Amino acid sequence: MNHDRSLVNATRAAARVALVTCTDLPDLDEDDRALIPALAARGIAAEPVAWDAAGADWAGYDLAVVRNTWDYAKRRAEFIAWARSVPRLANPAAVIEWNTDKRYLRQLAEAGIPIVPTTWVEPGDAFVPEGTGEIVIKPAVSAGSIDTGRYDLGSQAALAAEQVRRLQEAGRLVMIQPYLDAVDTAGETALLHFDGEFSHAIRKGAILTGPYVEGDLLYQNENISPRTPSDEERALAARVLEALPVPAGELLYARVDLLPSPDGPVVIEVELAEPSLFFGHAEGSAERFAAAVERRLSRG
Ligand SMILES: Nc1ncnc2c1ncn2[C@@H]1O[C@H](COP(=O)(O)OP(=O)(O)O)[C@@H](O)[C@H]1O
Ligand SMILES: [Mg+2]
Structure with a gap:
């Protein structure tokens, strides 16, 4: 009966979504905060939760959306293990694993x-800066341009070699690119x-x-x-x-x-x-994103 169905709709609990962040940004980055009203307009209750928050009940959310987890680079294994433990995660854990290493x-x-043309330098590889011009040195696991530098080989070759060594000593795969x-x-x-x-x-x-x-x-x-x-x-x-x-x-x-x-x-x-x-920077984009979240929730 129509009457019954509307009653069910009216009393159904709002879908709950976790917007996943890090402890340094407990209330999300300012840009992502726009998602909370955009989702609320669709009857979806969204709240920020740090990925490593003690006692977070991930199974209690209809969906967890990874947003501002920018501290994972030095704790990638822990981050991936966390992603694998979350029952409903966007993007999926396997995609996050594939994508958090620039290999x-x-x-x-x-x-x-x-x-971008790239030379890959493993922790055990010798690296001797050669040529002229400017290069970029960055680790394969990185976000937010952290640990990334730009070097003029004409005058900064020694600094470049030192930075490669520093990353190698931390066990990291290093990427060398021309500065475009x-x-x-x-x-x-x-x-x-x-x-x-x-x-x-x-x-x-x-x-x-x-x-x-x-x-x-x-x-x-x-x-x-x-x-x-x-x-x-x-x-x-x-x-x-x-x-x-x-x-x-x-x-x-x-x-x-x-x-x-x-x-x-x-x-x-x-x-x-x-x-x-x-x-x-794009009118209507938070609403488009909220619509995509809603579609996912309705698919179950
Ligand atoms: N080869 C390159 N040439 C010019 N700029 C670069 C190059 N590589 C990185 N950069 C600069 O460094 C920033 C961060 O590098 P990126 O590869 O995007 O790593 P991250 O994952 O830290 O964002 C880029 O947004 C760009 O401004
Ligand atoms: Mg980048």
Whole structure:
């Protein structure tokens, strides 16, 4: 009976969603806080929970959405074990595991995707800086530009070698890339997709000014503005989504980050774990994301 059904709807408990953060950002990053009213407008009660919060009841949520877990780089094994323990997680734990180590770029390159040219230096490998020009040194497991530096081989080769050694001594796989200096003027382009559908894009200004300096940051400051991606960038992002190990339609969110190069756009990284989604730079994007969460909840 209609009457009964409306009664059931009226009394059904609101869906509960955890927006997963880290202890340093207990109330989420400002941008992600926009999700709370956007989800509330759809009758979904969302609250921030740190991934390593003692006593968090993950099974008590209809969905846990990974958002601001930016402290995982030094505790990746613990983070992945946590992800595997959460019954309903977006994106799924296997995707988070694949995506939190930039070795996945090698797989994309093998699938024919143009990536930033990269030399991989294992902890036991010898590294002798050669050539001229500027390079970037970064660990394969990193977020927020932490532990990442830019070196002019003409004058900073010794510093570069020291930074590689420092990362190697910490047991980390090191990535060496040419500094793609078109980023200084054109910036980096991040293309955001929800459920595999393009939502919006942003421009991120260049971040690296020089060698790595020791600090205790969670992430480097970023200069963000709205961007309309070129057709070439849209097409490359679509190819990247096709090359992922899971169908892009199964991913609540997927961010494809591109740098300009002399040969056209190249992939610097794909963010499927904890990307900033830049809701504040694209009208309606938090609502589109909330709609994607709602679809997931209704699928059960
Ligand atoms: N090869 C490169 N050329 C120019 N800039 C780079 C390069 N690699 C990294 N950067 C700069 O460093 C930032 C962080 O590097 P990225 O690979 O995106 O790692 P993270 O996972 O820390 O975001 C980028 O947003 C970009 O500004
Ligand atoms: Mg990045």
